Amino acid sequence: MTIPNETDVLVVGGGPAGALLGCLLARRGIDVVVAEKQSHLDREFRGETLAAPSVVTLRRLGFGPALERHGYLETTAVTMRMEGRRVFSLDYGRFGIPTKPTDIPQPALIKIFNDAAAGLPSHTYLSGVGCTELLQENGAVRGAVLKSKDGERVEVRARLVVGADGRFSKVRKEAGITARIQPAGRDFLSFKLPRPADWGTEAELIVERNKHLVVLPTFPDFLRVSNNLPKRGMGELRKEGFASFRAGIAAIDPRLKPLLDEHLTSWNDTSFLEIFTAEVDEWARDGLVLIGDASHTCTPILGQGVNLAIQDTVCITPVIARSLERGKPGSQVPAADLADFVAVRRKHKSMVTGFQRRQEAALEQHTPLGTALRRARFQVLDRLPMKYSLFGNVLAAPHPIDPVDLRTPQPQPVGA
Ligand SMILES: Cc1cc2nc3c(=O)[nH]c(=O)nc-3n(C[C@H](O)[C@H](O)[C@H](O)COP(=O)(O)OP(=O)(O)OC[C@H]3O[C@@H](n4cnc5c(N)ncnc54)[C@H](O)[C@@H]3O)c2cc1C
Structure with a gap:
């Protein structure tokens, strides 16, 4: 494995966000390096439930056959029992989405993205290679230092570094971006x-x-x-x-x-x-953007982590492509080009986090009065037809896919 000295986009982290971004950019012919510090994909107990809009997106992007080949399990509804009584339920068939939340192990999902990217000439995947520092000049990020497990250290220049390195992001830390961590109860x-x-x-x-x-x-x-x-x-x-x-x-x-x-x-x-939310004020600066858990870690309520990561990714792909095309060869992607992406995604993420915090607070109730009121609230909510539109804001929000990503070559089975 050779670590290149330069690329257009250096994606740090090969989780759902980083792996999918690497694939989508390479499908557009953009030179991209994905550096993943782990040398295997095995991860226990990571997000295994894909929200329904993510499944729709992946199918539209051409990953349907790979999902079928692997196999998955659809969740048909969510129900809530409190102190022995069934108080609330949502039938996933009533959100107007042609699919349901889908359970598939995260290593398999990431492998599907990596396999689809593997044959693309502008895609480089570095396994067991971590980012240790950012290259920064005059307030802009110019690339990163990558280090392999066997000690090779390479300075990689890039027009954009994407921090897709998860809830304890090294990129975020190296950029001096402080996350506001709010522990759940x-x-x-x-x-x-x-x-x-x-x-x-x-x-x-x-x-x-x-x-x-x-x-x-x-x-x-x-x-x-x-x-x-x-x-x-x-x-x-x-x-x-x-x-x-x-x-x-x-x-x-x-x-x-x-x-x-x-x-x-x-x-x-x-x-x-450990359950917490992490929020950052600065998602992007010249030559740098954070996506997925690196910019917004959320709580497990309604299984939104992977969904937000995939949403970020489909949303930012055309933004990066346009900015690279517009800029002079070798120039950084300016933060101004990422501002609309940040505004749109921050708004959606704040709505999801606000929703989750209210549910987290409800779960903390423990007095007889508090738990009785909580039960009553969910029982009332259960009878309201508007419960589907209320929960739909989080569970059924569509992903904005750029038509170019639908036209670019669809993933082929490995060995096809
Ligand atoms: C126990 C658990 C259960 C969960 N259940 C669900 C669920 O059911 N549904 C759901 O939607 N979400 C769930 N989540 C959340 C979900 O897993 C995350 O939101 C999602 O994986 C975020 O994707 P990501 O690509 O942003 O980051 P991650 O998946 O965290 O990927 C980041 C990647 O970056 C790599 N990395 C880190 N540092 C470096 C570095 N310095 N250099 C190079 N690589 C680096 C890591 O090895 C990792 O592979 C769960 C999370 C946990 C921990």
Whole structure:
């Protein structure tokens, strides 16, 4: 693997945002390098549910056959039970979208993007290569220093560096952009269990006062279960012991007890997720833009992380293409060319975060009065026809795809 000294666009991070952006830019013939610090795609417990508008987008961009080849699981509805009563539900078939939220492991999704880009001459994928510094001159970003696992260090000049390096973004840090981190009142401990054959295809939120479980049918035959912990509550939980943790889960959802007894045997079967939102004031400067979790980390409510990352990506692809074409060869993409992208995406992201914060606050209720009012609120909301338009703002917002991206060569199966 050779790290090139220059490129038009250097994408740091090969998650859903970075991998898709690399593919879409290369399909337009733009010289792009994607640097991913991990040398494998295996990631446990990352966003596995693709929101329905993302699935529509991926199909329109030509990734449908690859999704079919891999296989996936559609979620048909979301239901909420509180203190033993079913209080709220949404049927995904009623959002007017020709598909449903779709569960596919994130490594498989990223591989689909990488495979589609692999044969394109202007695409370079660097596996096991991390960004360690930015090259900055007179307030503009001119590229980045990349370092491979075997110690090779290369200064890569680029007209645009895209920070797509996730919730703890190194690019953001190196640019001196401070993220406002707002912790949620809870963290998650998650695990997978085999899914019984007669289990439904609904995503479920099961709440008992201030304790809850998210139970998601997961491809191919799992349930993904997440249990909330109070912030910094892991130490206390461990002190109480694993048996007590398991018993706590079974008390919230007794259906899970036999599965827990047989398949959840130690803390090693669980995975910790710190829940917070991160917001930045500066998403772009000359030669630099942040996308996906690097510019806006959100909470797990309604599974929006990958959706926002894909939305950012389809939205910024034509913006980058136009700016590169307009600018003098070798010149930086000016922040002014990215301003509309930032404004549009910031507005949408703020709406999603605001929505999530209200739901997070509702989940924190624990007094008898607070939980009774919460139940009543969801029961009333459940009867209102407007619930679909309300939740549709988050769950069904369409992605603005540039027609050029629909015309560029469609992904081919590897080896075709
Ligand atoms: C446990 C968990 C469950 C989740 N569940 C869902 C879900 O069901 N649905 C949903 O929509 N979202 C979910 N999310 C959120 C979702 O995973 C993220 O929002 C989404 O992956 C963001 O995509 P991204 O490409 O911006 O960043 P990431 O997916 O974080 O990708 C960033 C990439 O950058 C690489 N990287 C980091 N630093 C460097 C560096 N210095 N140099 C080079 N590469 C670097 C990383 O290795 C990583 O591959 C979940 C997140 C977690 C942690």
